[in-house]
Amino acid sequence: MNALRLGTRRSQLAMAQSRGIAERVTRLTGRPVELVEITTYGDVSREALARIGGTGVFVSALRDAVLEGRIDFAVHSLKDLPTAQPPELALAAVPRREDPRDALVARDGLSFEGLAVARGRARVGTGSPRRMAQLNAWARALGCEIETVAIRGNVDTRIGYVRDGELDAVVLAAAGLRRLGREGEITDLLAPDIVLPAPGQGALAVECAASNAALAARLGELDDPHTRVAVTAERSLLAALEAGCSAPVGAFADLLEDGQTVTEMRLRGAVGTIDGSALVQLSTTGPVPGSADEAAATGRRLADEMLAKGAAGLMGERAH
Numbered sequence: 630m631n632a633l634r635l636g637t638r639r640s641q642l643a644m645a646q647s648r649g650i651a652e653r654v655t656r657l658t659g660r661p662v663e664l665v666e667i668t669t670y671g672d673v674s675r676e677a678l679a680r681i682g683g684t685g686v687f688v689s690a691l692r693d694a695v696l697e698g699r700i701d702f703a704v705h706s707l708k709d710l711p712t713a714q715p716p717e718l719a720l721a722a723v724p725r726r727e728d729p730r731d732a733l734v735a736r737d738g739l740s741f742e743g744l745a746v747a748r749g750r751a752r753v754g755t756g757s758p759r760r761m762a763q764l765n766a767w768a769r770a771l772g773c774e775i776e777t778v779a780i781r782g783n784v785d786t787r788i789g790y791v792r793d794g795e796l797d798a799v800v801l802a803a804a805g806l807r808r809l810g811r812e813g814e815i816t817d818l819l820a821p822d823i824v825l826p827a828p829g830q831g832a833l834a835v836e837c838a839a840s841n842a843a844l845a846a847r848l849g850e851l852d853d854p855h856t857r858v859a860v861t862a863e864r865s866l867l868a869a870l871e872a873g874c875s876a877p878v879g880a881f882a883d884l885l886e887d888g889q890t891v892t893e894m895r896l897r898g899a900v901g902t903i904d905g906s907a908l909v910q911l912s913t914t915g916p917v918p919g920s921a922d923e924a925a926a927t928g929r930r931l932a933d934e935m936l937a938k939g940a941a942g943l944m945g946e947r948a949h
């Protein structure tokens with residue numbers, strides 16, 4: 630039986646994600662899956678992500694490979710996907726989401742609060758305007774000041790800044806650290822009511838050509854409907870704010886359970902200035918959307934409320 634070709638970026642995180650999905654696809658279909666390495670613009674460019682982001686720098690080379698038939702399918706971090714889905718590509722599966730939270734890796738095992746109140750102005754590394762805005766707002770609420778420092782690079786590089794003392798802490802997605810077996814580095818998990826994750830954080834997207842309906846159906850068996858509904862609402866909120874993946878926008882939908890059954894979905898959104906001096910944070914709770922369209926409508930409604938509270942005026946800024 631010929632192998633399915635799964636295109637993947639070469640980074641450790643992408644490889645770990647792709648290997649995990651490859652195993653599940655093989656178990657499901659009985660077909661071997663072969664990994665094909667693809668280099669994306671996001672891997673080659675040294676520019677600040679906040680500046681080049683928003684156009685799917687990590688995903689377009691993989692998508693081209695799918696459309697040109699060089700690979701059969703691709704796995705992306707959902708938060709890196711542009712919000713508009715091209716009609717020639719099928720979002721075949723959104724598997725069950727991992728921990729959506731941001732994680733702090735700090736010197737001396739410190740929590741964020743411990744770090745913020747420690748003597749001196751803590752230097753916290755992150756390339757994400759969303760994290761900068763919310764961390765600065767949190768520090769202000771604690772009556773402290775921190776310095777957010779723009780960094781990028783792979784997980785080892787980022788953690789290295791703390792190891793070698795250049796920074797007091799870095800912030801990374803908990804899901805990424807888990808997938809790499811590096812959760813032991815985490816010194817604090819940031820509560821979503823204080824630091825809302827990026828829309829889609831912790832979730833993966835499995836894409837194939839829309840014309841390959843048979844493959845889309847097989848891959849669809851990996852889909853987790855609750856995760857799909859939640860990330861659909863989050864991404865619709867982001868799209869309705871007309872913000873890209875580098876905008877200081879946090880969004881997180883969680884499903885509330887009553888015993889065993891899921892009863893309601895709560896969607897939260899946050900937009901702030903990078904210095905944390907202003908933050909608009911709203912939430913809405915209602916019945917679990919019965920379809921992707923309903924989930925998207927929930928996201929748009931919350932975005933409208935946020936815009937009415939002045940969200941647009943907070944999003945103009947960019948990280949330097």
Ligand SMILES: NCc1[nH]cc(CCC(=O)O)c1CC(=O)O
Binds near residue numbers: 707832
């Ligand atoms: N923008 C890079 C990126 N895309 C997805 C993840 C982590 C894994 C995930 O969120 O699923 C990361 C790294 C990070 O934010 O620390």
